Amino acid sequence: MEKRELTCINCPMGCRITVTMEGDDIIAVEGNTCKRGFVYACNEVKSPVRTVTTTIKVTGGVVDRVSCKTKEPVPKNKIFEVMDAINKASCKAPVAIGDVLIEDCAGTGIPVVATKAVSPA
Amino acid sequence: MKADIVIVGGGPAGLAAAISAAKEDINLNILILERDSELGGILNQCIHNGFGLHTFNEELTGPEYAARFEDQLDGLGIHYMLDTMVLDVASSVVTAVNSKEGVFTVECGAVVLCMGCRERPRGALNIPGLRPAGVFTAGTAQRLVNIEGFMPGKEVVILGSGDIGLIMARRMTLEGARVKAVCELMPYSGGLKRNIVQCLDDFDIPLLLSHTVIDIKGKERVTSVVIAEVDERSKPVPGTEQEITCDTLLLSCGLIPENELSRSAGVKINPATNGPVVNESFETSIPGVFACGNVLHVHDLVDYVSEESGRAGRSAARFVKANKAEEGPVINIKNGNGVRYTVPSFVRVNELDGDLVIRFRSGNVYKDNYISVLFDGETKLHRRKPIITPGEMEQVILKKDDLTAAPSEILIEITEV
Numbered sequence: 061m062e063k064r065e066l067t068c069i070n071c072p073m074g075c076r077i078t079v080t081m082e083g084d085d086i087i088a089v090e091g092n093t094c095k096r097g098f099v100y101a102c103n104e105v106k107s108p109v110r111t112v113t114t115t116i117k118v119t120g121g122v123v124d125r126v127s128c129k130t131k132e133p134v135p136k137n138k139i140f141e142v143m144d145a146i147n148k149a150s151c152k153a154p155v156a157i158g159d160v161l162i163e164d165c166a167g168t169g170i171p172v173v174a175t176k177a178v179s180p181a
Numbered sequence: 182m183k184a185d186i187v188i189v190g191g192g193p194a195g196l197a198a199a200i201s202a203a204k205e206d207i208n209l210n211i212l213i214l215e216r217d218s219e220l221g222g223i224l225n226q227c228i229h230n231g232f233g234l235h236t237f238n239e240e241l242t243g244p245e246y247a248a249r250f251e252d253q254l255d256g257l258g259i260h261y262m263l264d265t266m267v268l269d270v271a272s273s274v275v276t277a278v279n280s281k282e283g284v285f286t287v288e289c290g291a292v293v294l295c296m297g298c299r300e301r302p303r304g305a306l307n308i309p310g311l312r313p314a315g316v317f318t319a320g321t322a323q324r325l326v327n328i329e330g331f332m333p334g335k336e337v338v339i340l341g342s343g344d345i346g347l348i349m350a351r352r353m354t355l356e357g358a359r360v361k362a363v364c365e366l367m368p369y370s371g372g373l374k375r376n377i378v379q380c381l382d383d384f385d386i387p388l389l390l391s392h393t394v395i396d397i398k399g400k401e402r403v404t405s406v407v408i409a410e411v412d413e414r415s416k417p418v419p420g421t422e423q424e425i426t427c428d429t430l431l432l433s434c435g436l437i438p439e440n441e442l443s444r445s446a447g448v449k450i451n452p453a454t455n456g457p458v459v460n461e462s463f464e465t466s467i468p469g470v471f472a473c474g475n476v477l478h479v480h481d482l483v484d485y486v487s488e489e490s491g492r493a494g495r496s497a498a499r500f501v502k503a504n505k506a507e508e509g510p511v512i513n514i515k516n517g518n519g520v521r522y523t524v525p526s527f528v529r530v531n532e533l534d535g536d537l538v539i540r541f542r543s544g545n546v547y548k549d550n551y552i553s554v555l556f557d558g559e560t561k562l563h564r565r566k567p568i569i570t571p572g573e574m575e576q577v578i579l580k581k582d583d584l585t586a587a588p589s590e591i592l593i594e595i596t597e598v
Contacts, residue, residue, distance in 0.1 A: 066378075067375060067378045068375065069375040069378050069379045070231075070234070070240065070375075071231060071234040071235075071240070074373055074378075074573075076567065076568075110383070111230050111240075112355070113228050113229045113230055113242055114355060114356075115228065115327055115330065123328070124330055125327075125328070125330040127228035127242060127243075127244050127327065129228075129242055139355070140355075143355050143356075157244075157245055175228065175242040176228075176244035177248070
Protein backbone atom coordinates (compact mmCIF):
# COMPACT_ATOMS: atom_id res chain seq x y z
CA MET A 61 0.00 0.00 0.00
CA GLU A 62 1.19 3.46 -0.89
CA LYS A 63 -0.14 6.72 0.54
CA ARG A 64 0.01 9.90 -1.52
CA GLU A 65 -0.40 13.34 0.04
CA LEU A 66 -2.04 15.93 -2.20
CA THR A 67 -3.19 19.52 -1.84
CA CYS A 68 -6.52 20.03 -3.59
CA ILE A 69 -6.41 22.90 -6.08
CA ASN A 70 -10.13 23.20 -6.82
CA CYS A 71 -10.73 26.10 -4.50
CA PRO A 72 -8.69 28.28 -2.17
CA MET A 73 -9.49 26.04 0.81
CA GLY A 74 -6.57 23.89 -0.36
CA CYS A 75 -7.69 20.74 1.48
CA ARG A 76 -4.97 18.21 2.19
CA ILE A 77 -6.02 14.88 0.76
CA THR A 78 -4.49 11.48 1.40
CA VAL A 79 -4.98 8.87 -1.31
CA THR A 80 -4.23 5.27 -0.42
CA MET A 81 -3.18 3.20 -3.45
CA GLU A 82 -2.73 -0.51 -3.97
CA GLY A 83 -0.75 -0.67 -7.21
CA ASP A 84 -2.94 1.25 -9.68
CA ASP A 85 -6.09 0.95 -7.59
CA ILE A 86 -7.38 3.65 -5.28
CA ILE A 87 -8.30 2.12 -1.94
CA ALA A 88 -9.26 5.25 -0.02
CA VAL A 89 -9.50 9.03 -0.38
CA GLU A 90 -9.43 10.99 2.87
CA GLY A 91 -9.28 14.65 3.84
CA ASN A 92 -11.41 16.14 1.06
CA THR A 93 -14.35 18.27 2.21
CA CYS A 94 -16.35 18.11 -1.00
CA LYS A 95 -17.05 15.96 -4.06
CA ARG A 96 -14.76 18.05 -6.27
CA GLY A 97 -11.90 17.14 -3.97
CA PHE A 98 -12.65 13.45 -4.41
CA VAL A 99 -12.66 13.78 -8.21
CA TYR A 100 -9.47 15.88 -8.11
CA ALA A 101 -7.63 13.31 -5.99
CA CYS A 102 -8.66 10.39 -8.22
CA ASN A 103 -7.56 12.28 -11.36
CA GLU A 104 -4.37 13.56 -9.82
CA VAL A 105 -2.96 10.14 -8.98
CA LYS A 106 -3.94 8.62 -12.36
CA SER A 107 -3.94 11.33 -15.03
CA PRO A 108 -3.63 14.88 -13.71
CA VAL A 109 -5.57 17.63 -15.51
CA ARG A 110 -5.52 21.44 -15.38
CA THR A 111 -7.69 24.22 -16.73
CA VAL A 112 -5.54 26.51 -18.88
CA THR A 113 -6.38 30.22 -18.66
CA THR A 114 -4.70 32.70 -20.98
CA THR A 115 -5.51 35.37 -23.57
CA ILE A 116 -6.14 35.17 -27.30
CA LYS A 117 -5.67 37.77 -30.02
CA VAL A 118 -8.86 39.61 -31.00
CA THR A 119 -9.26 41.74 -34.11
CA GLY A 120 -11.71 44.59 -34.68
CA GLY A 121 -12.43 45.05 -31.00
CA VAL A 122 -11.96 47.83 -28.45
CA VAL A 123 -9.03 45.83 -27.04
CA ASP A 124 -6.42 43.58 -28.70
CA ARG A 125 -6.57 40.58 -26.37
CA VAL A 126 -9.43 38.74 -24.74
CA SER A 127 -9.11 36.35 -21.81
CA CYS A 128 -10.08 32.72 -22.41
CA LYS A 129 -9.92 29.27 -20.84
CA THR A 130 -10.18 25.63 -21.76
CA LYS A 131 -13.83 24.74 -21.15
CA GLU A 132 -12.75 21.63 -19.27
CA PRO A 133 -9.40 20.78 -17.70
CA VAL A 134 -6.86 19.34 -20.17
CA PRO A 135 -4.18 16.71 -19.45
CA LYS A 136 -1.33 18.34 -17.55
CA ASN A 137 1.28 17.18 -20.09
CA LYS A 138 -0.67 18.95 -22.89
CA ILE A 139 -0.56 22.41 -21.27
CA PHE A 140 2.20 23.80 -23.51
CA GLU A 141 0.66 22.37 -26.70
CA VAL A 142 -2.62 24.02 -25.72
CA MET A 143 -0.82 27.34 -25.12
CA ASP A 144 0.86 27.06 -28.50
CA ALA A 145 -2.43 26.47 -30.31
CA ILE A 146 -4.11 29.39 -28.53
CA ASN A 147 -1.19 31.73 -29.28
CA LYS A 148 -1.43 30.89 -32.99
CA ALA A 149 -5.20 31.50 -33.15
CA SER A 150 -7.21 34.71 -33.18
CA CYS A 151 -10.85 35.71 -33.05
CA LYS A 152 -13.04 38.59 -34.22
CA ALA A 153 -15.01 41.08 -32.12
CA PRO A 154 -17.72 41.09 -30.89
CA VAL A 155 -16.99 38.36 -28.39
CA ALA A 156 -19.35 37.27 -25.61
CA ILE A 157 -18.47 35.30 -22.46
CA GLY A 158 -18.70 31.60 -23.28
CA ASP A 159 -18.20 31.99 -27.06
CA VAL A 160 -16.26 29.02 -28.43
CA LEU A 161 -13.01 30.45 -29.88
CA ILE A 162 -11.31 27.14 -30.75
CA GLU A 163 -13.43 23.99 -31.21
CA ASP A 164 -10.86 21.33 -30.38
CA CYS A 165 -7.70 22.71 -28.86
CA ALA A 166 -4.47 20.85 -29.73
CA GLY A 167 -6.26 17.55 -30.24
CA THR A 168 -7.50 17.40 -26.65
CA GLY A 169 -11.13 17.42 -27.84
CA ILE A 170 -11.70 20.33 -25.47
CA PRO A 171 -12.84 23.76 -26.70
CA VAL A 172 -11.41 27.13 -25.69
CA VAL A 173 -14.05 29.67 -24.62
CA ALA A 174 -13.93 33.43 -24.01
CA THR A 175 -14.11 34.59 -20.39
CA LYS A 176 -14.72 38.27 -21.14
CA ALA A 177 -16.88 40.22 -23.56
CA VAL A 178 -15.27 42.46 -26.20
CA SER A 179 -17.36 45.00 -28.11
CA PRO A 180 -16.45 45.96 -31.66
CA ALA A 181 -14.27 49.05 -32.04
CA MET B 182 -25.56 66.02 -8.00
CA LYS B 183 -27.41 63.94 -5.43
CA ALA B 184 -27.50 60.25 -4.51
CA ASP B 185 -28.69 58.22 -1.55
CA ILE B 186 -25.54 56.11 -1.48
CA VAL B 187 -22.20 56.83 -3.15
CA ILE B 188 -19.90 53.85 -3.63
CA VAL B 189 -16.23 54.72 -4.06
CA GLY B 190 -14.77 52.09 -6.40
CA GLY B 191 -16.40 49.66 -8.84
CA GLY B 192 -14.37 46.53 -8.15
CA PRO B 193 -15.75 43.38 -6.52
CA ALA B 194 -16.48 45.15 -3.21
CA GLY B 195 -18.22 48.13 -4.79
CA LEU B 196 -20.32 45.98 -7.12
CA ALA B 197 -21.51 43.68 -4.33
CA ALA B 198 -22.22 46.60 -1.98
CA ALA B 199 -24.23 48.45 -4.66
CA ILE B 200 -26.26 45.37 -5.58
CA SER B 201 -27.18 44.43 -2.03
CA ALA B 202 -28.05 48.04 -1.16
CA ALA B 203 -30.38 48.15 -4.17
CA LYS B 204 -31.94 44.83 -3.21
CA GLU B 205 -32.53 46.15 0.32
CA ASP B 206 -34.48 49.07 -1.15
CA ILE B 207 -34.99 49.27 -4.89
CA ASN B 208 -36.00 52.95 -4.66
CA LEU B 209 -32.62 54.09 -3.41
CA ASN B 210 -30.51 56.13 -5.82
CA ILE B 211 -27.13 54.40 -5.84
CA LEU B 212 -24.06 55.78 -7.63
CA ILE B 213 -20.76 53.96 -8.17
CA LEU B 214 -17.72 56.16 -8.93
CA GLU B 215 -14.94 54.22 -10.68
CA ARG B 216 -11.61 55.67 -11.73
CA ASP B 217 -10.85 53.03 -14.40
CA SER B 218 -12.55 52.92 -17.81
CA GLU B 219 -14.41 49.73 -16.91
CA LEU B 220 -16.01 48.17 -13.84
CA GLY B 221 -14.65 45.01 -12.22
CA GLY B 222 -11.44 46.35 -10.71
CA ILE B 223 -8.56 43.94 -10.35
CA LEU B 224 -10.77 41.01 -11.44
CA ASN B 225 -10.28 42.12 -15.05
CA GLN B 226 -6.61 41.19 -14.98
CA CYS B 227 -7.10 38.06 -12.84
CA ILE B 228 -7.82 35.83 -15.82
CA HIS B 229 -7.01 32.64 -13.88
CA ASN B 230 -9.77 30.47 -12.48
CA GLY B 231 -10.78 29.66 -8.93
CA PHE B 232 -13.21 32.50 -8.24
CA GLY B 233 -16.80 32.01 -7.15
CA LEU B 234 -16.88 28.52 -5.68
CA HIS B 235 -18.51 29.84 -2.52
CA THR B 236 -20.77 32.39 -4.20
CA PHE B 237 -21.89 30.58 -7.36
CA ASN B 238 -20.76 27.01 -6.71
CA GLU B 239 -18.78 27.26 -9.95
CA GLU B 240 -15.14 27.80 -10.71
CA LEU B 241 -14.96 31.07 -12.65
CA THR B 242 -12.18 33.31 -13.93
CA GLY B 243 -11.93 36.89 -12.62
CA PRO B 244 -13.63 38.58 -15.60
CA GLU B 245 -16.47 36.02 -15.51
CA TYR B 246 -16.95 36.60 -11.79
CA ALA B 247 -17.10 40.37 -12.29
CA ALA B 248 -19.58 39.99 -15.16
CA ARG B 249 -21.99 38.07 -12.91
CA PHE B 250 -22.25 41.22 -10.79
CA GLU B 251 -22.06 43.83 -13.56
CA ASP B 252 -24.97 42.13 -15.36
CA GLN B 253 -27.23 42.89 -12.39
CA LEU B 254 -26.62 46.67 -12.30
CA ASP B 255 -29.04 47.82 -15.01
CA GLY B 256 -31.91 45.69 -13.74
CA LEU B 257 -31.51 47.21 -10.30
CA GLY B 258 -31.23 50.77 -11.63
CA ILE B 259 -27.74 51.29 -10.23
CA HIS B 260 -25.86 54.21 -11.81
CA TYR B 261 -22.14 54.34 -12.35
CA MET B 262 -19.60 56.83 -13.67
CA LEU B 263 -16.33 55.57 -15.18
CA ASP B 264 -13.00 57.41 -15.58
CA THR B 265 -13.98 59.32 -12.47
CA MET B 266 -11.61 59.86 -9.58
CA VAL B 267 -12.92 60.58 -6.11
CA LEU B 268 -10.90 63.39 -4.50
CA ASP B 269 -12.51 63.76 -1.12
CA VAL B 270 -15.01 61.97 1.09
CA ALA B 271 -17.08 63.37 3.92
CA SER B 272 -20.12 61.71 5.48
CA SER B 273 -22.64 63.57 3.36
CA VAL B 274 -20.68 64.85 0.38
CA VAL B 275 -18.26 63.23 -2.03
CA THR B 276 -16.03 65.31 -4.34
CA ALA B 277 -14.85 63.77 -7.60
CA VAL B 278 -13.36 64.74 -10.94
CA ASN B 279 -13.57 63.52 -14.52
CA SER B 280 -12.80 65.04 -17.88
CA LYS B 281 -16.46 65.68 -18.81
CA GLU B 282 -17.83 67.24 -15.62
CA GLY B 283 -14.62 68.67 -14.20
CA VAL B 284 -14.66 68.77 -10.42
CA PHE B 285 -18.11 68.04 -9.01
CA THR B 286 -19.74 67.11 -5.71
CA VAL B 287 -22.37 64.51 -4.88
CA GLU B 288 -24.54 65.09 -1.83
CA CYS B 289 -25.39 61.75 -0.31
CA GLY B 290 -26.92 59.95 2.63
CA ALA B 291 -24.19 57.34 3.00
CA VAL B 292 -20.81 56.45 1.52
CA VAL B 293 -19.30 52.98 1.06
CA LEU B 294 -15.50 52.96 0.74
CA CYS B 295 -14.43 50.23 -1.71
CA MET B 296 -11.04 51.48 -2.94
CA GLY B 297 -9.24 48.14 -2.66
CA CYS B 298 -5.53 47.86 -2.01
CA ARG B 299 -2.15 48.56 -3.65
CA GLU B 300 1.02 46.55 -3.96
CA ARG B 301 4.07 47.35 -1.90
CA PRO B 302 6.53 48.81 -4.46
CA ARG B 303 10.33 48.54 -4.60
CA GLY B 304 10.72 51.88 -2.85
CA ALA B 305 9.01 50.45 0.23
CA LEU B 306 11.19 47.34 0.33
CA ASN B 307 14.68 48.79 0.74
CA ILE B 308 16.33 46.50 -1.83
CA PRO B 309 19.88 47.67 -2.42
CA GLY B 310 21.31 47.88 -5.92
CA LEU B 311 21.00 49.88 -9.10
CA ARG B 312 17.81 51.25 -10.61
CA PRO B 313 17.59 49.54 -13.99
CA ALA B 314 14.41 48.83 -15.97
CA GLY B 315 12.95 45.38 -15.45
CA VAL B 316 11.74 45.64 -11.84
CA PHE B 317 7.95 45.38 -11.69
CA THR B 318 5.36 44.62 -9.06
CA ALA B 319 3.67 41.32 -9.86
CA GLY B 320 0.34 43.07 -10.41
CA THR B 321 1.84 45.49 -12.94
CA ALA B 322 3.31 42.53 -14.81
CA GLN B 323 -0.08 40.83 -14.64
CA ARG B 324 -1.74 43.83 -16.23
CA LEU B 325 0.93 44.04 -18.94
CA VAL B 326 0.61 40.36 -19.86
CA ASN B 327 -3.13 39.81 -19.46
CA ILE B 328 -4.63 43.12 -20.59
CA GLU B 329 -2.05 44.93 -22.69
CA GLY B 330 -0.57 41.74 -24.19
CA PHE B 331 3.10 42.60 -23.47
CA MET B 332 5.68 40.31 -21.91
CA PRO B 333 7.73 42.21 -19.33
CA GLY B 334 10.75 39.88 -19.70
CA LYS B 335 12.15 36.46 -20.51
CA GLU B 336 14.18 35.38 -17.49
CA VAL B 337 12.47 36.10 -14.24
CA VAL B 338 13.14 36.04 -10.50
CA ILE B 339 10.19 36.68 -8.20
CA LEU B 340 10.59 38.15 -4.72
CA GLY B 341 7.72 37.33 -2.39
CA SER B 342 5.39 34.38 -2.49
CA GLY B 343 2.08 36.21 -2.24
CA ASP B 344 -0.67 34.84 -4.46
CA ILE B 345 -0.11 37.33 -7.29
CA GLY B 346 3.57 36.36 -7.38
CA LEU B 347 2.71 32.68 -7.57
CA ILE B 348 0.05 33.23 -10.23
CA MET B 349 2.52 35.31 -12.26
CA ALA B 350 5.21 32.61 -11.97
CA ARG B 351 2.84 30.28 -13.84
CA ARG B 352 1.56 32.94 -16.22
CA MET B 353 5.08 33.99 -17.31
CA THR B 354 6.07 30.34 -17.70
CA LEU B 355 3.03 29.60 -19.88
CA GLU B 356 3.94 32.54 -22.10
CA GLY B 357 7.46 31.23 -22.62
CA ALA B 358 9.51 32.99 -19.96
CA ARG B 359 11.79 31.10 -17.62
CA VAL B 360 11.04 31.67 -13.95
CA LYS B 361 14.24 30.80 -12.14
CA ALA B 362 13.17 31.13 -8.53
CA VAL B 363 10.59 32.51 -6.15
CA CYS B 364 12.28 33.90 -3.01
CA GLU B 365 10.36 34.35 0.22
CA LEU B 366 11.81 36.24 3.18
CA MET B 367 9.66 34.36 5.69
CA PRO B 368 10.12 30.66 6.49
CA TYR B 369 6.59 30.07 5.09
CA SER B 370 4.77 31.16 1.95
CA GLY B 371 2.39 34.10 2.01
CA GLY B 372 0.21 32.52 -0.68
CA LEU B 373 -2.46 29.85 -0.81
CA LYS B 374 -1.36 26.21 -0.77
CA ARG B 375 -3.23 25.48 -3.99
CA ASN B 376 -1.22 28.14 -5.77
CA ILE B 377 2.08 26.62 -4.66
CA VAL B 378 0.93 23.29 -6.10
CA GLN B 379 -0.51 24.48 -9.39
CA CYS B 380 1.75 27.46 -10.08
CA LEU B 381 5.18 26.34 -8.83
CA ASP B 382 5.24 22.55 -8.33
CA ASP B 383 3.53 21.90 -11.68
CA PHE B 384 6.35 23.71 -13.49
CA ASP B 385 9.26 22.74 -11.20
CA ILE B 386 9.82 26.35 -10.14
CA PRO B 387 11.85 26.41 -6.93
CA LEU B 388 10.40 28.19 -3.88
CA LEU B 389 13.28 29.38 -1.72
CA LEU B 390 11.95 30.08 1.77
CA SER B 391 13.97 32.35 4.13
CA HIS B 392 15.64 33.95 1.10
CA THR B 393 15.67 37.52 -0.13
CA VAL B 394 17.16 39.68 -2.87
CA ILE B 395 20.19 41.60 -1.58
CA ASP B 396 21.36 43.23 -4.80
CA ILE B 397 20.00 44.18 -8.21
CA LYS B 398 22.57 44.48 -11.02
CA GLY B 399 22.37 46.06 -14.47
CA LYS B 400 22.74 49.58 -15.80
CA GLU B 401 19.95 50.03 -18.34
CA ARG B 402 18.14 46.74 -17.76
CA VAL B 403 18.35 44.17 -14.98
CA THR B 404 21.16 41.71 -15.77
CA SER B 405 21.13 39.70 -12.55
CA VAL B 406 20.02 39.69 -8.94
CA VAL B 407 21.92 38.43 -5.93
CA ILE B 408 19.91 36.41 -3.44
CA ALA B 409 20.88 35.16 0.01
CA GLU B 410 19.47 33.11 2.81
CA VAL B 411 18.27 35.05 5.86
CA ASP B 412 18.40 34.23 9.57
CA GLU B 413 15.53 34.41 12.11
CA ARG B 414 15.92 38.19 12.25
CA SER B 415 15.65 38.41 8.45
CA LYS B 416 19.33 39.36 8.12
CA PRO B 417 21.26 37.90 5.16
CA VAL B 418 23.56 35.04 6.16
CA PRO B 419 27.12 35.70 4.86
CA GLY B 420 28.37 33.04 2.49
CA THR B 421 24.91 32.06 1.19
CA GLU B 422 24.86 34.60 -1.66
CA GLN B 423 23.98 33.35 -5.17
CA GLU B 424 23.89 35.50 -8.30
CA ILE B 425 21.04 34.64 -10.68
CA THR B 426 21.15 35.94 -14.26
CA CYS B 427 17.77 37.43 -15.20
CA ASP B 428 16.25 40.40 -17.02
CA THR B 429 13.23 40.83 -14.79
CA LEU B 430 12.48 40.98 -11.07
CA LEU B 431 8.84 40.75 -9.99
CA LEU B 432 7.82 41.90 -6.53
CA SER B 433 4.97 40.24 -4.67
CA CYS B 434 5.65 41.54 -1.20
CA GLY B 435 2.30 42.35 0.26
CA LEU B 436 -0.73 44.50 -0.31
CA ILE B 437 -1.70 47.63 1.56
CA PRO B 438 -5.29 48.87 1.83
CA GLU B 439 -5.66 52.16 -0.06
CA ASN B 440 -6.94 54.51 2.63
CA GLU B 441 -5.83 57.98 1.53
CA LEU B 442 -9.47 59.07 1.24
CA SER B 443 -10.45 57.39 4.51
CA ARG B 444 -7.62 59.06 6.40
CA SER B 445 -8.35 62.53 5.10
CA ALA B 446 -12.01 61.97 5.97
CA GLY B 447 -10.89 61.30 9.55
CA VAL B 448 -11.85 57.62 9.65
CA LYS B 449 -10.14 55.73 12.49
CA ILE B 450 -7.60 53.26 11.10
CA ASN B 451 -6.59 49.93 12.65
CA PRO B 452 -2.76 49.78 12.55
CA ALA B 453 -2.83 45.97 12.23
CA THR B 454 -4.85 45.98 8.99
CA ASN B 455 -4.10 49.51 7.71
CA GLY B 456 -7.85 49.59 7.13
CA PRO B 457 -10.70 51.32 8.97
CA VAL B 458 -11.93 50.09 12.34
CA VAL B 459 -15.49 48.82 11.71
CA ASN B 460 -18.43 47.40 13.61
CA GLU B 461 -20.69 44.45 12.66
CA SER B 462 -22.36 46.58 9.95
CA PHE B 463 -18.99 47.56 8.41
CA GLU B 464 -19.55 51.13 9.52
CA THR B 465 -16.40 53.13 10.25
CA SER B 466 -15.84 55.59 13.08
CA ILE B 467 -17.77 58.16 11.02
CA PRO B 468 -21.52 57.42 11.03
CA GLY B 469 -22.80 56.79 7.51
CA VAL B 470 -19.35 55.94 6.12
CA PHE B 471 -18.94 52.21 5.52
CA ALA B 472 -15.95 50.21 4.29
CA CYS B 473 -15.61 46.75 2.77
CA GLY B 474 -13.35 44.57 0.67
CA ASN B 475 -9.59 45.00 0.46
CA VAL B 476 -9.70 48.62 1.62
CA LEU B 477 -10.80 47.21 4.96
CA HIS B 478 -8.41 44.26 5.20
CA VAL B 479 -6.67 42.29 2.48
CA HIS B 480 -8.57 39.13 1.54
CA ASP B 481 -7.37 36.01 -0.21
CA LEU B 482 -10.83 35.08 -1.51
CA VAL B 483 -13.01 37.39 -3.58
CA ASP B 484 -16.02 35.36 -2.46
CA TYR B 485 -15.49 36.65 1.07
CA VAL B 486 -15.15 40.20 -0.28
CA SER B 487 -18.52 39.88 -1.99
CA GLU B 488 -20.22 38.48 1.08
CA GLU B 489 -18.77 41.12 3.39
CA SER B 490 -19.58 43.90 0.94
CA GLY B 491 -23.14 42.65 0.65
CA ARG B 492 -23.51 43.21 4.36
CA ALA B 493 -21.89 46.67 4.10
CA GLY B 494 -24.28 47.64 1.26
CA ARG B 495 -27.35 46.51 3.19
CA SER B 496 -26.16 48.42 6.24
CA ALA B 497 -25.68 51.58 4.17
CA ALA B 498 -29.22 51.21 2.78
CA ARG B 499 -30.65 50.84 6.27
CA PHE B 500 -28.64 53.84 7.46
CA VAL B 501 -30.12 56.01 4.71
CA LYS B 502 -33.62 54.92 5.65
CA ALA B 503 -32.76 55.77 9.27
CA ASN B 504 -33.77 52.25 10.11
CA LYS B 505 -31.84 52.05 13.32
CA ALA B 506 -32.35 49.27 15.81
CA GLU B 507 -32.88 50.15 19.45
CA GLU B 508 -29.62 50.77 21.22
CA GLY B 509 -28.37 47.67 22.91
CA PRO B 510 -25.27 46.00 24.23
CA VAL B 511 -21.91 46.48 22.54
CA ILE B 512 -19.43 43.60 22.56
CA ASN B 513 -15.73 44.23 22.03
CA ILE B 514 -13.76 41.64 20.10
CA LYS B 515 -10.25 41.16 21.43
CA ASN B 516 -7.23 39.57 19.75
CA GLY B 517 -5.83 36.80 21.89
CA ASN B 518 -2.71 34.69 21.46
CA GLY B 519 -1.61 34.39 17.82
CA VAL B 520 -4.40 36.60 16.43
CA ARG B 521 -3.14 39.68 14.61
CA TYR B 522 -6.49 41.37 14.08
CA THR B 523 -10.20 40.73 13.75
CA VAL B 524 -12.86 42.25 11.52
CA PRO B 525 -15.15 43.55 12.91
CA SER B 526 -13.61 45.14 15.99
CA PHE B 527 -16.87 45.41 17.95
CA VAL B 528 -20.47 44.29 17.66
CA ARG B 529 -23.74 46.03 18.42
CA VAL B 530 -25.90 42.97 19.03
CA ASN B 531 -29.22 44.62 18.10
CA GLU B 532 -27.86 45.65 14.69
CA LEU B 533 -26.90 42.11 13.66
CA ASP B 534 -28.96 40.93 10.69
CA GLY B 535 -27.89 37.32 11.01
CA ASP B 536 -25.05 35.25 12.36
CA LEU B 537 -21.84 37.08 13.20
CA VAL B 538 -18.86 36.24 10.99
CA ILE B 539 -15.54 37.21 12.54
CA ARG B 540 -12.58 37.07 10.16
CA PHE B 541 -8.98 37.19 11.32
CA ARG B 542 -5.39 36.39 10.49
CA SER B 543 -2.75 34.72 12.59
CA GLY B 544 0.67 36.23 13.21
CA ASN B 545 2.55 33.00 12.66
CA VAL B 546 2.31 29.41 11.41
CA TYR B 547 0.57 27.03 13.83
CA LYS B 548 0.32 23.29 13.29
CA ASP B 549 -2.28 21.09 14.98
CA ASN B 550 -3.62 23.85 17.20
CA TYR B 551 -7.03 25.07 18.23
CA ILE B 552 -9.00 28.20 17.44
CA SER B 553 -10.81 29.21 20.61
CA VAL B 554 -13.56 31.73 21.23
CA LEU B 555 -14.10 32.91 24.79
CA PHE B 556 -17.08 34.92 26.05
CA ASP B 557 -15.92 36.88 29.10
CA GLY B 558 -13.28 34.27 29.80
CA GLU B 559 -15.53 31.25 29.26
CA THR B 560 -14.73 28.98 26.30
CA LYS B 561 -17.60 28.96 23.79
CA LEU B 562 -15.89 27.35 20.83
CA HIS B 563 -12.80 25.21 20.54
CA ARG B 564 -12.00 23.95 17.05
CA ARG B 565 -8.99 21.94 15.99
CA LYS B 566 -7.10 23.22 12.91
CA PRO B 567 -4.37 21.14 11.28
CA ILE B 568 -2.67 24.28 9.99
CA ILE B 569 -3.08 28.02 10.47
CA THR B 570 -0.86 30.41 8.49
CA PRO B 571 -0.76 34.21 8.13
CA GLY B 572 -1.36 33.74 4.39
CA GLU B 573 -4.80 32.25 4.86
CA MET B 574 -7.64 34.16 6.47
CA GLU B 575 -9.55 32.32 9.18
CA GLN B 576 -13.11 32.80 10.35
CA VAL B 577 -15.45 31.87 13.14
CA ILE B 578 -19.21 32.13 12.87
CA LEU B 579 -21.22 32.89 16.00
CA LYS B 580 -25.00 32.45 16.16
CA LYS B 581 -26.94 35.63 16.86
CA ASP B 582 -28.92 33.78 19.53
CA ASP B 583 -25.71 33.01 21.42
CA LEU B 584 -24.86 36.71 21.47
CA THR B 585 -28.11 37.95 22.98
CA ALA B 586 -26.79 36.92 26.39
CA ALA B 587 -24.35 39.76 25.59
CA PRO B 588 -20.94 39.08 26.99
CA SER B 589 -18.97 42.31 27.29
CA GLU B 590 -16.00 40.83 25.49
CA ILE B 591 -15.30 38.11 22.92
CA LEU B 592 -11.72 36.87 22.84
CA ILE B 593 -10.40 34.97 19.82
CA GLU B 594 -7.18 33.09 20.33
CA ILE B 595 -5.07 30.28 18.99
CA THR B 596 -4.39 27.79 21.73
CA GLU B 597 -1.30 25.71 21.34
CA VAL B 598 -1.36 22.06 22.30
